[in-house]
Amino acid sequence: MNSFAYIKPRTKEEALSVLHELGARAKIAAGCTNVLPDIKAKKLADCVLVDISSLAELKGIKVTGETITLGSLVTISELLESEAVASDAAVLWQAAKVFADPLTRNRATIGGNLANASPAGDGIVPLMALGAIVTVENVNGKREIPLEDLFTGPGQNALKPDELITAVSFARATNTKSNFIKFGLRKSMAISLVSIAVVMETNGDKLDRIRIALGALAPTPVRAKKTEELLAGKQIGPEVLEQASELIKTEVEPITDVRASREYRLHLTGVLLKRAIETALA
C-alpha cells in the first residue's frame, strides 16, 4: 500500500505526455521545497510525483533583445548569480536575496514558486511588478498567461491538469527604478507578512508609470492598479504618497492568520508602499 508513485521524464515532450496521461493524478516535483513538506504534513497524497528536475529545456536564463526569459527550473540562487537579473530586473534580484534562506534558495525554482501559488510567494510578487508573462505547455502546444491572471485562489492556479509551466519572461527593466520589500518577523527564514514590489519609469522627478504588486494581502498576489493610476504622471511628494498609501488599502483583502492580523497587514501595506517608492527613488 503506497499512495505515491514516481516517474522521471527525460524530455519536456515526455513530461507533457505524462501529464496528458495522468491529468490531476500528477504532481510536479522540481525543487521539492514545498512538495516534501506537504507530503510530511499529509497535505499531499495519492499522486504520481513527476520529477522534472533534470529537464534541460526548462533550465537557464536567456536574454533575447529586450526580453529576459527564465526557464521554470531556474533556482532562486541562479537568479542571484545572474548579472542580467541583477542589472535588468533588480526588483527580482532583491526578492531573491531575501527569499527563504540560502540553502532553500539552492533548490527552490521560480516555476515551483509560481505553481505553488502562495499568496505570499516571494518570487511571484516581483515578477508581477515586472509585468511577467508565463509560458505554459501541454501536448497540444503552448499558451502565454499574464502572471496576474495565473492565480485563482490561495494555492490555486489557472493551469489545466495537463499543463506545465515551462518559462516566465518579462521585458528588461533597464530604465526603471524599483524596490522589493519583504516584511517578515525575521530577516530570513520567515514567511512574508506582507511583501511589495514596485517598478517605476520616471522622467525627471515625475513618475510616468508604476507597477505595484503585493503579496500576502489577498487570496493571491495582486497588482494595485488604482494606486498605480493615481500615481502615474504625478510628481512624487509626501501628499501624493499619503493618498496612495490610503488608496492601496482599499485594493487588498488581507486575512488574519497566525502570522498577522488583517488590521496589521492593512497598516503595513500603506507603510511599505511609501517606503518602497522612497527607496526606489533614493
Next chain:
Amino acid sequence: MEIMNEVKVTINVNGQQVTATVAPEESLLDFLRNRAGATEVKCGCNKGDCGTCTVVLDGQTVKSCLVLAAQADNKQVLTVKGLEKEQLMQDLQVSFANHGAVQCGFCTPGMLVTAKTFLEKNPQPSRQEIREALSGNLCRCTGYQKIVDAVAAVAAGKNDK
C-alpha cells in the same frame, strides 16, 4: 520511462555507491540516515526549517529533507564526513571545537557544511555576512556567537585561536 511504485536509486555518498529501492516520497535525508548509514546527517524538523540535515548535493548545499531520494539518483552527496578530506572543512572542524562553537552538537554537522560552502564562495566575509549565510541553520545552545567566531577565524586564517 515508466510510473514506478518504488524507485531503485544509486547515490554516491561520500565516495561510496549506495543502491537501494526507495519509496517515491522518500527524502534524501531518510535515504542517507536509514540506507547509507550516514547518521551524521541530523533531522531536527524534517520540513526544511532548521538546517540540521544540510549536505552538498552535486556541488549545491541543500537541506536533504527537501530533496527526494529519487532525485539524487546517480548524484554525489557529501556530508560533513565526506567533506573532511578537504583542508577547509578540517580547519572549520578544529575552529568550531576550539572556539566553543559546539555545545550539544546536534546542529553542528549541518552548520559546518553550510559554513564550508559559504567560505568557498566568500572567503573574506564580514560577521554579518556569516550570520546571513548561516540563517537557514538553527542553533539553540550557542546564540550563534561562537559559531560566527569560528567561521570568521578560519576566514582570517587563524584557526588555533
Next chain:
Amino acid sequence: MALKYVGHSLPSKDAILKVTGQMFYTGDMQLANMLYAKLLLSPVAHGLIKKIDTTAAENMAGVVKVFTYADVPKVPYNSYIWYFGQDEPKTEYLLSDKARFVGDRIAVVVAESAAIAARAVRAIKVEYEELPAATNPFEALQGGQVAIHPGGNLLDEVEFQVGDPEQVWPGAEVVITDTITTPRTHHAAMETHACLAACSPDGQVTIWSPCQGVYGVRANVAEVLKLPLNKVRVIKAPVGGSFGGKQETLLEPLTAFLARATGRPVLLVLDRRETILATRTRTATKSVIKSAVTADGTLLARDIETVIDAGAYTANSRVIARAMGKKHFRLYRIPHMHYKATAVYTNTPVAGGHRAWGSPQVCAVTEIHMDHIARQLGLDPVELRLKNLVQPYDRDPLSGHSLGNARVRDCLHTGAREFGWWQKRERPQKNGRFRRGIGVACGSHPISYFSAHQDLTSMSLKMHEDGSLTLNTGLHDMGCGLTTALAQIVAEELEIDPSLINVMEADTERGLYDIGTYASRNTYVGGACALKVARKLKELLLQQAAILFKTTPEYLATGAGKIWVKGQETQSRSYGEIVAAAMLQNQVDFIVSTTHRSAALPVAYAAHFAEVEVDIETGLVQVVDFVAVHDVGKAINPGFVEGQIHGGVQMGIGYALYEEIKITPEGRPLNDSFKDYFVVNAPEMPEVRVFLVEKGEAGGPFGAKGVGEIATVPAAPAVANAVNNALGTNFCDLPLTPAKILARLKQG
C-alpha cells in the same frame, strides 16, 4: 598559586566527536532486530474516545502491533517525579483513554520500519465524542466547565508570606500595580525527543535516553511496569539540547513497555510537531504584581498573585507554582512580601520546566514592574535597583538560609559601565521612524537543591596503572561542557593534564548516584564532589607513595603528576609508576569514592542590559546591543560559561519578542513547526558582550557557582524594558510582537 587548568577555556572533550559527525544520539542508534514506534496524537482538544479501530493498521505488512489505552498498564504516574518515592499527584497514563489536549497520546504503532509505522498510524480510526474545551485557566475555573480530571480543574493553590504586607498598603506613599503575562514556549532543542529500549530474557529492560536524570526515569519506569529498580537500567544518551525539555520522564515508560511487550528493541523518535505539542512547554503565567514604595524608591511591600496554566496533566505545575514564589524572595530586600499562585488544568499542551523553572516568568514580572516604578517615580532604573537589591550574605527571608556571596550589585555596576548606561540614558531620543531604547534587568536563580530536596551526588575516581584516570559520575552533560569542566577540576587538584581523565556519565547500573542534572547544580554540587574525590585520591597516592619511599606523607612533594621526597626531586616517580608499584607490592587498588552533599543554598545572579531599535511604523524591534554580566563565583571554563550565556540571551530575546506556542480558544495549535514558531536565528542576534564577576562562593569548587539557567533569566525583561524605554510605554505582555506594539502606538 596560579591555576593551570581551572579558569582556562579548554575545548570540550567531546567536540571532536561532534564536529566529525561521530556522536551517536539516540535516534542514530541501531540494535539488531530493532522495531520503530510511532505515536498517534489526539487531534481534538477534549473528547471521550468512543471507538478505536486498529484493524487496518494492524493488517499492514510490517506492522507488529498497535497499542491503545486498553493494551497498556493502568498505572498512573507523574512524568515530573525525579526521585524514588517522591509524592506528587499522578494523572498521566502510557496512553490516554480520554483526549485532554491536541497532542495527547492515544495510540502507538510498533513496526519493522519508521516509514511503515508512520503509514500505519494514519490508518488507525478513532471516534471521539468531543467535549467543550477549556483553553485558558480563567475559563477553566468557571463553574459549569467540563472537568479535565475527576477532581476538577483547580490543580493547586499555594501562598507564601514574610512580614505583613496588608499593614503597609494603606499608609504607603506610592502603590504601583501591573498585570504581566508570559507565554507558553517551546524548548526548541535541535534534537527532538527520542528513546530506545531493549529487554533481556531475564526481564531487565535497558533504556537509552537523552535525559537529565536517569534515576528519575528509573523510578517512573519501575513504577509503571512494576519492576524492581535493578531490573531497569537507564543509560544517559548524548543530549542534543534539552533546556529542561527532556528532564521529565516522557517517552521512557512507554518505550520500555513496548520493548517488553514485543520482546524486541524499540526506538521511538518524535518529530518536531510532536515535540512541540506532546512533550512539555514553559508554563504560561498571568500575574498581578503590586508594590508599595517610598518616593525615593525604597521597596516596602510587595504582593504577587499568579495564575499558572498547567496544561492537561499535573507534571510539575504544583511544584513550579512554589518555585516561582520562592525565587521571588531572593532578589530584593523587601520587608513585607506575599505570594499566591493558582495552578489550573486546561486542554492545552502540558506545562513543565524550561530553563530556570519559573525564574524567567517571575523575573519578567518583577523586572518589568521595577521599570514601571522607576518611570512613575522619575528614578533611574539602575539607581532604583541599587537601592533595593540584596547584599552578599543576606538571608532568604522565606527559608532563613544565606544567599551566599550574592554579587548582583557588582553585576549591575559592571554592566552599567560596560554598556555605557549613563551615556545612553542622556542621549536624546531620535525622531522619525526608528526609536532607540535601553533596558536593564536583574535576575537570580539558585544552584542547588539544598534544603528543598535531597541534594547529593556520588563519584568514584580510579587511577590506572599508567596514571590515566576514570571519573565515574551520575551526572548528565547536556552539551554545556560538564565532563570537561569536571576533568579540569580533577586535573587541577592532581596537577595532571585533563586529557588523562575520562569522565563517565549517568548509568543506573554502572554509574553512581546523583539526583539529576537540574537546578544548575552540576558545577556547584557535582564539581565540588569531583574536587573532593580528587583530594581523596591524592591522599591515597601520597599514603602509598610514602610506603614506597619509606617515609611519611608530610615529607613528600607533588607536581606535574609526580611525587618525590622533598629535596630529592630528581628521584621523583610518576603517579602511574606509584600505582603500578603499589598494586604489586602493597596489594592496593587505586579507586576512591565519595558522596557530596551541598551545605548551603547560594544563589547565582546576573544583570542584563539591552539596547533596542523600534521601527514605529511597523512595530518591529531589533536588539542592537546586549551586555550580560554574571555572578559566577569562579568560571571553571570561561568559554563554556560565555557560550551558555550567549545561548541564554538568544532564548531570552525570543521570549521577549517572538516565541509563543499559540493555541486557539478551541484548543487548536497554530504554530507547531519552526515555520511559525520563531527561534532567533543568526542574523537577528546581536553580538552579546559577556562579563563575569568572579568573587568566589564558599562550597563551590574553586569558588564556582552554576550558570546554566540564570543565563536566560533576566534577558527577556531587559529587552522588554528597552522597548518600553524607547516608546514610553508599559508593555506587560510577552512576547512584544510588532502587531502588539503597533496597536499600542496607534492608541497613542
